Amino acid sequence: MSTPAVATPAVTPSTESALLGTYKRAPMRIVRGEGVTLFDDAGRAYLDFASGIAVNALGYGDAGIAHAVQQALDTGLVHVSNLFRTEPGERLAEWLVAHSFAARAFFCNSGAEANEGAFKFARRWARTLVPPGADEAPGPFGPCAKHEIVSLRGAFHGRTMGVLAATDRPQYRAPFRPLAGGISIAERDVKELDATLDAERVAAVIVEPVQGEGGVRVVDHGLLRELRAMTAERQIALIFDEIQCGLGRLGTLWAYETTGVVPDMVTLAKPLAGGLPMGAVLVNEAIAGAVQPGDHGTTFGGGPLVANVALHVCERLGDPALLAHVREQGAFMGEALKAIGERTGKVRALRGAGLMWGVDTHEPAAQIVGRARDAGLLILTAGDHTLRLLPPLVITRDDLARGLAQLEDVIGVAQ
Ligand SMILES: Cc1ncc(COP(=O)(O)O)c(C=O)c1O
Incomplete structure (x- = not known):
């Protein structure tokens, strides 16, 4: 039988490889890393x-x-699968529980997947709170009581279909409508939240204590305290997405420690397994009690290799000496950035904490990122006119000062 001829689709030349063009990659090819330095080919x-x-x-x-x-x-x-017990995953869960508010940990493979899991756990728990009969819907999958998830203006919670509806980036959302239902975005405003958080409809609110992709915005601690009070009173789960700002980045092991608020769930990923793909959801006792076998799952979650590495990473990131180092270098970085703004006159605003800083510029941030790369410094954007700086937490004062001097040069030459 002859195979029918299939026309080969044209590949955009800029991709320069067989990779699907979901990213605009920088031109150099990274081949090696050492300490806080990467090397290209x-x-x-x-x-x-x-x-x-x-x-x-x-x-x-x-x-x-x-x-x-x-x-x-x-x-x-x-890999063994979650059908059997393995020691590294159990030890990691014990460590996370012993060092946080949580009663249980669920493991998965990415940040988006962690948030998807948290949304499901919130709904599962909320379902146990509605009075018998209130949850009856016209069909088996019809609308239900107490199911809505609310995120905040400026939020980024991932790109998969569920969490995309909680991510406040029009250009990420528009091409994929309709988005998942029962998820909405509210202003970072106490009055609006008070009106939105209907105890009968809302299951959870999700918040990044410091919004990363959304411009490195430290969410007001007063607002978080009000939100905690409202959600506790209305039996709404408060989820902190600490995927970017947690695990030591702010100079405390958990971002929630900087806020004076204890959430009901925390989602983790990014640094958790030292670069191996891993996510986690930490849940309190009440939510843990509502989740039953079969409610959720993922083939690779918490496998022995990633979990063993994550346990090592967590022990290192939880070391008080490392956390003190982050606070000290973070304070230095904040002062240095302020001085760069004053000297260059090219900085509109500065926000951040620990080793997580956002710098608003007049010039498009992507142009500065390109010049920095040409000068041998890798930085990120967080929106069109915001630079985002996230150095490794182990960076020394000398390397930090060297990078900040390079940054001053590339910001300073802007027209
Ligand atoms: C705060 C936050 N939540 C969720 C995600 C999604 O994580 P992932 O890319 O691992 O799905 C990210 C990624 O940037 C993030 O910064």
Whole structure:
């Protein structure tokens, strides 16, 4: 039987490879990393103030991570499935529970997946709160009581179909409408939240204590306290998305520690397994009690290799000496950025905490990112006119000062 001829679709030349064109990649090809420096295939070095978008908290070539990988490989177990018990995942869950508000941990493979899980756990728990009969719908999958999820203006919670509806970026949402139902975005405003958070309809509110993609916005702690009071009173789950701002980035192990508020769930990913793909949902006792076998699952979640590495990473990121280092370097970074703004006159606003800073510029941020890369410094954007700086948490004062001097040069030359 002859195979019918299939026309080969034209590949956009700019992709330069067989990869689907979902990213506009920088031209250089990275081949190696060491400490806080990346190297391309032409031997050029780049000081990294991006950390693989808040992932590589311990930098590159870390001996502890290599050891944890090898230790897991030595058992012959990369994956077993969640049908059986394995020690690394159980030890990691015990560590996370012992060092946080949480009663239980669920493991998955990415940030978006962690938030999807948190939404499901919130709905599962909320369903246990509605009076018998109130949840009866016309069909088996019809509308239900207490199911809505509310996120905040400026939020980024991921790109999969559920969480996309909670992500406040019109250009990420528009091409994929209709988005998932029962998820809406509210202003970061106490009055609006008070009106939106109807106890009978809303199951959860999700908040990044510091909005990363949305411009490095530290959500007002007073607002978070009001939100905690409202959600507690109305039996609405409060989810903190700490995927970018948690695990040491603000100088405390958990971002919620900086806010004076304890949430009901925390989602984690990015730095959790030292660059291996892993996400987690930490849940309190009440929510843990509502989740039953079969309610949720994921094939790879919490496998022995990633969990062994994550346990090592968590122990390192939870070290009080490392957290003190982040606070100290973060304070230095904030002062230095303020001085750069004053000297260059090119900075409109500065926001951040710990080693997570956003710098608003008059010039389009992408242009500055390009010049920085040409000068050997990797930085990120967070919106059209905001630079985002996320150096590895282990960065030394000298490297921080060196990168900030480079940054001043590339900001300063703007017209
Ligand atoms: C706060 C926040 N939540 C969720 C996500 C989604 O994580 P992932 O890209 O691993 O799905 C991100 C990623 O940037 C994030 O910054």
